[in-house]
Amino acid sequence: MWNIFTLLNKRQTFKTDETDNMKKFLIVGLGNIGDKYQNTRHNIGFKILDFLANKEDLTFTTDKLGDLTTYKFKGRTFILLKPSTYMNLSGKSVLYWLTKEKIPLENLLIITDDLNLPFGSIRLKTKGSDGGHNGLKDIQDKLNTTKYNRFRFGISNEFSQGRQVDYVLGEWSDDEYKLLRERLEKSVELIKSFGTAGINNTMNTFNGK
Numbered sequence: 001m002w003n004i005f006t007l008l009n010k011r012q013t014f015k016t017d018e019t020d021n022m023k024k025f026l027i028v029g030l031g032n033i034g035d036k037y038q039n040t041r042h043n044i045g046f047k048i049l050d051f052l053a054n055k056e057d058l059t060f061t062t063d064k065l066g067d068l069t070t071y072k073f074k075g076r077t078f079i080l081l082k083p084s085t086y087m088n089l090s091g092k093s094v095l096y097w098l099t100k101e102k103i104p105l106e107n108l109l110i111i112t113d114d115l116n117l118p119f120g121s122i123r124l125k126t127k128g129s130d131g132g133h134n135g136l137k138d139i140q141d142k143l144n145t146t147k148y149n150r151f152r153f154g155i156s157n158e159f160s161q162g163r164q165v166d167y168v169l170g171e172w173s174d175d176e177y178k179l180l181r182e183r184l185e186k187s188v189e190l191i192k193s194f195g196t197a198g199i200n201n202t203m204n205t206f207n208g209k
Contacts, residue, residue, distance in 0.1 A: 003006050003061065004033065012168065012170070016103050021102050021103060021104060022104060022107070023075060023076050023077060024077045024101060024102075024103050024107060025076060025078050025103065025108075025109065025153070025195045026081060026094075026097055026098055026101065026107065026108050026109070026110050027049065027080050027081065027111070027191055027194075028045070028077065028082075028090070028093075028094055028108070028109065028110050028111065028112075029044075029045030029046045029047070029048055029049035029080070029081070029082050030045035030083070030087055030090055030110065030111060030112045030135045030136075031043035031044070031045045031046030031047075031082060031083075031087065032086050033082075033084050033086065033147060034185065035156050036207075037067060037169070038172045039172065040168070040169050040170060040171055041155040041167070041168055041169075041170060041171075041172060041195070041197065042087065042155075042168045042169055043112070043113075043114055044111070044113045044153045044155065045110075045111040045112055045153075047110055047184065048153070048184060048187045048188070048191075049081075049082055049111070050112070050151065050160055051082045051161065051184040051185075051187070051188060052071065052080065052188045052191065053071075053080065054071055054107050055107065055188065056068075056071055058071055058080070059078075059100045060082065061172050062077070062084070063138065064083060064096065065083060065085055065092060065093035065096050065097070066081050066082055066083045066084045066085070067081075067082045067084060068080065068081050068082075069134075072191055073194050073195065073196070074192075074195075076195040076196060078191065079089045079097065079101060079103070081093065081097055083095070087119065087134060087135040088134040088135060088137075088138055088197065089138055090122075090138050090139055090163065090180075091138035091140070091141055091142030092133045092138075092142060093140040093142065094108070094110070094139050094143070095142045098143075098153075099205055104198070105143070105145070105147070105148060105209045106149070107195075108148050108149060108151070109149045109151055109191070110139060110148065110195055111150075111151045111154075111187075112133060112135060112136060112148045112150060112151070112152055112153070113153055113154075113155045113168070114133075114135075114152035114153060114154050114155065115130070115155060115156070115157045115164070115168070116131065116154075116157065116158050116159055117152060117153075117154025117155070117156070118154050119154055119155060119156040119176055119179070120153070120154055120176075120179060120183040121153075121154035121187065121208070122151070122152070122153065122154070122187070122190065122206050122207060122208070122209055123147070123151075123152045123154070123194045123207055124150075124152075124194075124202060124203045124206060124207055125149070125152070125203075125209075126148075126149055126199055126203075127146050127147040127148070129146060130146075133176065136150065149194070149199055150203065151187070151190060151194075152189065153183075155168070171177045186206070190202060190206045193205060193206065
């Protein structure tokens with residue numbers, strides 16, 4: 001038979017679990033699996049998470065629907081996910097891990113490439129359309145909302161007519177590669193800020209930088 005102490009303890013446990021979940025973040029880098037895609041512009045999401053993992057001596061392990069690792073920083077837990085479903089089916093992996101880890105939707109951040117932004121530029125948004133990006137389109141479909149945080153990394157649109165696919169799936173130019181490390185460092189700072197300073201402060205700090 002339950003007594004008042006049992007009920008209070010259960011309420012306290014629920015509040016503790018809820019608080020812990022608010023300190024957990026799912027950071028998803030979009031990309032395609034396989035060596036041939038590793039250094040392509042379309043895989044910038046993977047590249048940013050790999051860069052963070054290398055800096056912090058983290059190791060990805062293969063699990064259901066993706067490769068994952070966990071990063072602890074200032075009392076926050078960042079679950080880094082690289083979906084193994086290929087870009088156009090990313091939503092299945094995102095929904096699975098968001099649900100499994102009981103992470104609030106507002107603590108989800110999707111990292112993706114953007115043709116409409118100059119190379120290396122950053123745009124963080126809390127909602128919006130898929131912009132023709134098939135990975136975002138599938139995430140929107142599986143989550144049944146356009147209101148999720150996305151970090152768009154500019155890859156520019158320096159391609160001739162009819163060459164978009166070749167450009168997106170092509171590797172970085174020599175000039176881009178020289179500048180990429182600094183942009184990766186900035187991207188890692190953004191991820192940390194997202195978890196510690198919040199989405200609005202992070203947008204104010206990093207958008208357009």
